[in-house]
Amino acid sequence: MKSVVVKAFGGVDQMHLLEEPTPEPGPGQVRVRLKSIGLNHADLMARKGEYKLYSGEPPFTPGLEGGGVIEALGEGVTTRTVGQRVVLSADAPRRRNRNSSGGTYRSHYLVLAEQALPAPDGLPDDALGAVWLPYLTAWGCLVWKQNIGEGDIVAIPAASSSVGLAASQVAHERGAKVIGTTTHPAKAEELRAMPEAKFDHIVVTRDADGNDTDWYHELRKLTAGRGVNVFFDPVAAGAFLDTEIRSLANYGTIWVYGLLGKPAKVDVSPLIRKHASIRGWVLGEIMDGGPETLERAEREILEALGEGRYKLCIAERFKLEDAARAHEKMSEGQHIGKLVLVP
Numbered sequence: 001m002k003s004v005v006v007k008a009f010g011g012v013d014q015m016h017l018l019e020e021p022t023p024e025p026g027p028g029q030v031r032v033r034l035k036s037i038g039l040n041h042a043d044l045m046a047r048k049g050e051y052k053l054y055s056g057e058p059p060f061t062p063g064l065e066g067g068g069v070i071e072a073l074g075e076g077v078t079t080r081t082v083g084q085r086v087v088l089s090a091d092a093p094r095r096r097n098r099n100s101s102g103g104t105y106r107s108h109y110l111v112l113a114e115q116a117l118p119a120p121d122g123l124p125d126d127a128l129g130a131v132w133l134p135y136l137t138a139w140g141c142l143v144w145k146q147n148i149g150e151g152d153i154v155a156i157p158a159a160s161s162s163v164g165l166a167a168s169q170v171a172h173e174r175g176a177k178v179i180g181t182t183t184h185p186a187k188a189e190e191l192r193a194m195p196e197a198k199f200d201h202i203v204v205t206r207d208a209d210g211n212d213t214d215w216y217h218e219l220r221k222l223t224a225g226r227g228v229n230v231f232f233d234p235v236a237a238g239a240f241l242d243t244e245i246r247s248l249a250n251y252g253t254i255w256v257y258g259l260l261g262k263p264a265k266v267d268v269s270p271l272i273r274k275h276a277s278i279r280g281w282v283l284g285e286i287m288d289g290g291p292e293t294l295e296r297a298e299r300e301i302l303e304a305l306g307e308g309r310y311k312l313c314i315a316e317r318f319k320l321e322d323a324a325r326a327h328e329k330m331s332e333g334q335h336i337g338k339l340v341l342v343p
């Protein structure tokens with residue numbers, strides 16, 4: 001079995017590939033030969049020591065999602081079969097879960113049988129392990145918490161991100177009008193041409209010289225002066241957040257789920273007269289909502305992926321041994337969609 005281990009907090013040179021004997025599944029467990037592992041910003045933060053809730057102290061194996069094919073059954077397992085394609089439940093890699101292998105940057109993974117969810121035929125192997133962070137993050141916020149629907153205007157910053165693209169599909173399916181924003185003028189053209197990017201409009205927030213565009217007025221025009229009902233935002237800082245607050249419709253909400261921008265003071269006074277709000281969102285809330293909430297979310301998302309209503313956009317695939325290069329690629333921010341490790 002191969003696994004990637006972060007031996008000390010720091011740069012990509014701290015990630016090492018280890019070879020160990022392949023473990024046997026214990027009672028109630030299955031062993032999954034992983035076919036794909038989604039890469040996430042949280043992995044980079046964990047490597048640098050900026051997310052100890054996730055990593056704990058080194059050494060640790062990063063990775064929050066994975067999927068593959070069942071290779072061996074532990075004692076007493078009757079509900080799964082060898083050769084079955086599965087997606088690891090989003091709960092499985094959590095650090096406190098002692099019934100699984102932990103982080104997913106590895107070739108083989110032990111997990112309780114019920115946490116190896118049968119994958120729909122329509123979900124390709126290279127997407128098996130990379131759907132939860134994009135789709136649970138988007139679905140949990142936009143459907144479970146906000147219940148968006150027809151008549152809503154949803155703005156999605158970082159339109160080229162894996163979460164942003166998933167959010168475009170989720171919002172589009174619910175009948176909302178979807179506006180994506182991107183900081184890269186070149187990406188805007190690609191996004192407009194991508195069938196999986198379900199944006200009605202793409203707005204560019206930075207010009208080729210790196211200066212902010214007048215995207216406030218563009219949003220005013222696109223919303224006929226009404227403003228945006230829902231921002232689903234991983235940037236959320238400084239001038240960017242200021243513009244979002246000014247662009248909100250009455251009773252609108254800005255959901256903050258990341259902090260890609262640089263923190264700075266913002267003027268919150270328009271929130272008062274608009275009866276508007278800014279709220280935080282993290283997908284862990286779905287897990288904390290209890291097994292029924294997580295089961296519903298996972299079931300609905302897998303169904304939509306199986307039926308092709310949602311489709312994961314993969315930017316690039318890397319071998320497990322190239323995890324360091326994949327981390328560098330993610331920090332460059334030039335990709336569109338999900339970066340995936342293929343062990």
Ligand SMILES: NC(=O)c1ccc[n+]([C@@H]2O[C@H](COP(=O)([O-])OP(=O)(O)OC[C@H]3O[C@@H](n4cnc5c(N)ncnc54)[C@H](OP(=O)(O)O)[C@@H]3O)[C@@H](O)[C@H]2O)c1
Pocket residue numbers: 039040041042133134137157158159160161162163164181182183184187234235257258259260261262281282283284330333334335337338
């Ligand atoms: N709260 C949660 O539960 C949760 C779950 C998953 C992910 N996240 C967060 O969601 C964010 C996106 O994750 P991902 O894996 O989808 O990322 P990703 O695919 O690597 O996309 C990152 C994109 O964000 C945009 N961006 C980066 N820096 C920016 C800045 N300073 N200002 C404006 N835009 C910037 C760029 O998009 P453009 O080029 O299109 O502008 C960039 O390509 C991350 O912050 C991550 O930590 C949160």
